[in-house]
Amino acid sequence: MIEIKNLHAHVEGDGTEILKGIDLTINAGEIHAIMGPNGSGKSTLSKIIAGNPEYEVTEGSIVFERDFKKIDILELEPEERARMGIFMAFQYPVEVPGVTTSLFLRTAFNEVCKAHGVDEMDALDFNEYLKSKMAMLDMDDKFINRPVNVDFSGGEKKRNEILQMAVLNPMFNVLDETDSGLDIDSMRIVADGVNKLKNDNNAFLVITHYQRLLNYIVPDYVHILHDGKIIRSEGKELALQVEEKGYDWLLS
Amino acid sequence: MSNLIENFKTLKNRAETGHPAWLNTFQDERFANFEKAGIPTVKNEEWKYTNLAQLSKEKFDALTDSEGAIPEEYNTYVNKDELNIVFTNGTLNNELSNITEISGVEIKTLKNALVENEEEIKAILAKNDIGNTDAFIELNNALINDGVFIKAKKGTVSEELIHIVHLTTTDKPIVNNIRTIIVLEESTEINVLESYVAFGNNAKYLSNSLTDCFVNDNATLHYVKAQTESEASYHIGNTRVSVERNANFKGFTLTTNSGFTRNELDIVINGEGSDGTLHSLYSIFNEQHVDNHTSVDHRVPNCTSNQLYKGILNDASHAVFNGKIFVRDIAQQTNSYQLNKNLLLGKKAHVDTKPQLEIFADDVRCTHGATIGQLEEDEIFYLQTRGVSRKDAIRIIATGFAEESVEEIKLKAIQSKLLYLLQPSIDNLSHGQL
Numbered sequence: 001m002i003e004i005k006n007l008h009a010h011v012e013g014d015g016t017e018i019l020k021g022i023d024l025t026i027n028a029g030e031i032h033a034i035m036g037p038n039g040s041g042k043s044t045l046s047k048i049i050a051g052n053p054e055y056e057v058t059e060g061s062i063v064f065e066r067d068f069k070k071i072d073i074l075e076l077e078p079e080e081r082a083r084m085g086i087f088m089a090f091q092y093p094v095e096v097p098g099v100t101t102s103l104f105l106r107t108a109f110n111e112v113c114k115a116h117g118v119d120e121m122d123a124l125d126f127n128e129y130l131k132s133k134m135a136m137l138d139m140d141d142k143f144i145n146r147p148v149n150v151d152f153s154g155g156e157k158k159r160n161e162i163l164q165m166a167v168l169n170p171m172f173n174v175l176d177e178t179d180s181g182l183d184i185d186s187m188r189i190v191a192d193g194v195n196k197l198k199n200d201n202n203a204f205l206v207i208t209h210y211q212r213l214l215n216y217i218v219p220d221y222v223h224i225l226h227d228g229k230i231i232r233s234e235g236k237e238l239a240l241q242v243e244e245k246g247y248d249w250l251l252s
Numbered sequence: 253m254s255n256l257i258e259n260f261k262t263l264k265n266r267a268e269t270g271h272p273a274w275l276n277t278f279q280d281e282r283f284a285n286f287e288k289a290g291i292p293t294v295k296n297e298e299w300k301y302t303n304l305a306q307l308s309k310e311k312f313d314a315l316t317d318s319e320g321a322i323p324e325e326y327n328t329y330v331n332k333d334e335l336n337i338v339f340t341n342g343t344l345n346n347e348l349s350n351i352t353e354i355s356g357v358e359i360k361t362l363k364n365a366l367v368e369n370e371e372e373i374k375a376i377l378a379k380n381d382i383g384n385t386d387a388f389i390e391l392n393n394a395l396i397n398d399g400v401f402i403k404a405k406k407g408t409v410s411e412e413l414i415h416i417v418h419l420t421t422t423d424k425p426i427v428n429n430i431r432t433i434i435v436l437e438e439s440t441e442i443n444v445l446e447s448y449v450a451f452g453n454n455a456k457y458l459s460n461s462l463t464d465c466f467v468n469d470n471a472t473l474h475y476v477k478a479q480t481e482s483e484a485s486y487h488i489g490n491t492r493v494s495v496e497r498n499a500n501f502k503g504f505t506l507t508t509n510s511g512f513t514r515n516e517l518d519i520v521i522n523g524e525g526s527d528g529t530l531h532s533l534y535s536i537f538n539e540q541h542v543d544n545h546t547s548v549d550h551r552v553p554n555c556t557s558n559q560l561y562k563g564i565l566n567d568a569s570h571a572v573f574n575g576k577i578f579v580r581d582i583a584q585q586t587n588s589y590q591l592n593k594n595l596l597l598g599k600k601a602h603v604d605t606k607p608q609l610e611i612f613a614d615d616v617r618c619t620h621g622a623t624i625g626q627l628e629e630d631e632i633f634y635l636q637t638r639g640v641s642r643k644d645a646i647r648i649i650a651t652g653f654a655e656e657s658v659e660e661i662k663l664k665a666i667q668s669k670l671l672y673l674l675q676p677s678i679d680n681l682s683h684g685q686l
Contacts, residue, residue, distance in 0.1 A: 050637045051636070051637070052633060053629075053633070077636065077641075077642070078633060078636035078637050079636045079637075079638075079639050079640055079641050079642070081637075082636070082637050082638055082639040083639045087637075088637055090634065090637075093634070094628075094630050094631050094633075094634035095631075096631050096634065096635070096648075096649060096652060097652055097653065097656055098649075098651070098652025098653050098654070098655050098656035099648055099649065099651075099652035104635075104638070104648075107640055107644070107648065108635075108638035108639050108640060111638075111639035111640055111641075111644075112639050115639070147652070147656075164638060168638065168639070
């Protein structure tokens with residue numbers, strides 16, 4: 001579904017290279033985890049996939065395959081990537097004052113509909129659709145009339161990200177340190193949501209510093225990122241080894 | 253004498269007033285005061301950022317006019333079943349007005365009040381101890397043609413909207429001097445919306461309005477001023493409010509898609525346990541200019557005041573905010589807040605903001621701040637990652653910024669009207685941060 005080849009990148013306006021040649025292939029139906037120490041480039045990778053303009057790619061490609069068509073997404077705007085089915089759950093979801101969560105979700109949903117030539121949904125139908133997704137995720141509907149993420153707790157913000165994922169139904173999902181700042185209950189709720197959304201046609205890339213989240217979202221592959229490169233890729237057991245021994249043994 | 257003052261003098265003399273003798277004397281005195289004060293220049297600290305040089309060169313033809321067709325937008329904006337007092341080009345429009353009765357509230361034109369409530373009006377006009385007393389207030393007093401008198405009688409609480417509409421339809425350059433007087437007796441609560449609208453009219457005219465509000469003990473006035481005038485027009489508006497014991501003034505001012513605007517809102521807090529809330533939104537584009545001056549005078553202890561002025565500036569528009577807070581030496585336990593937030597979207601747009609705090613009491617809490625900035629890039633990016641184009645993201649976030657203010661207004665009927673007026677400025681948003 002997604003094929004990252006020899007990806008090099010640095011912060012826009014700053015020459016220091018952060019990603020130094022990433023190669024990663026993810027197929028439909030798979031869950032991949034990327035682990036790594038602080039500063040290894042984990043979050044940079046997710047931001048580049050989403051199209052954050054703060055980073056500049058100097059070499060390599062990210063090819064996304066959908067409906068038997070392969071497209072290098074690096075030249076696309078963030079919204080074009082989103083409409084094609086690429087989604088990033090933010091580590092720090094952004095507050096948008098004055099814009100209600102339900103309006104935000106409906107606008108986003110209808111953008112995706114438009115891009116695929118499907119009829120847009122009106123407010124009434126969308127509310128029904130939204131309610132069904134919230135029920136699936138065991139979410140309370142009190143915050144859909146509140147402004148996006150404003151005065152949300154850390155757990156609510158992350159659950160809102162998963163709700164957006166459920167509503168937009170993307171193909172390729174990146175979870176950028178979704179576990180940071182979450183207590184164990186919130187983490188379980190978020191993980192349950194992801195497990196419900198996972199199917200044979202979509203794929204997940206879970207970026208995390210700790211192994212903890214991977215107890216709940218079980219990966220097929222674990223990659224260790226260090227100094228801008230993937231230095232090891234194995235099955236889920238690798239995460240347990242990191243939990244036990246830390247990162248140092250991998251780096252020497 | 254400047255040409256403009258001469259021009260106003262001619263208009264004053266030409267007007268057939270039919271006023272009582274005391275009013276003629278009063279107006280003559282006030283015109284003399286106006287002549288003495290003259291048109292303020294930028295050398296005057298209060299007018300530093302709002303230059304009246306252009307206005308000084310204008311020539312006006314009349315105080316009122318009867319020409320012009322009613323624009324289509326008017327019928328969308330005004331619900332004819334609601335209580336409406338409508339003036340077109342300075343004259344009461346009987347056809348459009350719907351002055352239904354609200355039990356316990358006296359509502360009439362100033363002309364009628366001058367006959368029916370002569371002594372009361374005389375006393376109110378003579379009051380000159382609340383807030384601003386500048387040249388344009390003198391001018392308003394000297395040239396008043398009509399206006400509205402509203403009095404809520406003791407104990408009356410009404411949820412009904414009282415809508416005063418000043419609609420300009422004429423192409424003639426007129427000088428419209430509107431006076432509104434709102435009196436809330438003890439333990440009353442009413443909702444008043446004053447609209448200054450032109451809807452597509454491009455005429456050059458001057459609205460010089462003055463509204464005086466008297467909020468007595470235990471009363472609450474919800475007062476909204478909404479303004480969408482011709483881009484070639486001048487609007488100089490003064491609103492003066494006195495608040496007595498345990499009373500509330502909840503004010504909101506909207507200026508959007510207008511011409512050259514100066515709004516002054518002065519509130520004097522005279523009674524303990526009271527609150528003054530002054531909120532505002534300005535959303536402007538092209539070369540529109542809006543200057544908001546506020547003054548909150550805490551004269552007694554244990555009161556609060558709250559000012560939040562928010563602006564969206566596109567293109568080469570210009571906004572000024574000058575907010576004064578006075579806390580007199582006896583006004584202990586005052587809690588006063590002031591914030592001016594500006595979204596600067598146009599490349600040539602600019603803002604001059606100036607807080608002015610004069611605090612003579614020692615046990616008070618006064619906070620103030622001002623921000624001028626663009627939209628947060630991380631908010632725009634967040635929406636983009638959900639499939640929303642950059643242009644739409646900017647529109648959605650800026651609309652949110654605007655709607656957030658409007659949604660604080662109590663009556664939904666007013667909210668929807670203001671959102672309607674905001675639409676042209678929202679449609680013009682995309683010029684900015686693209």
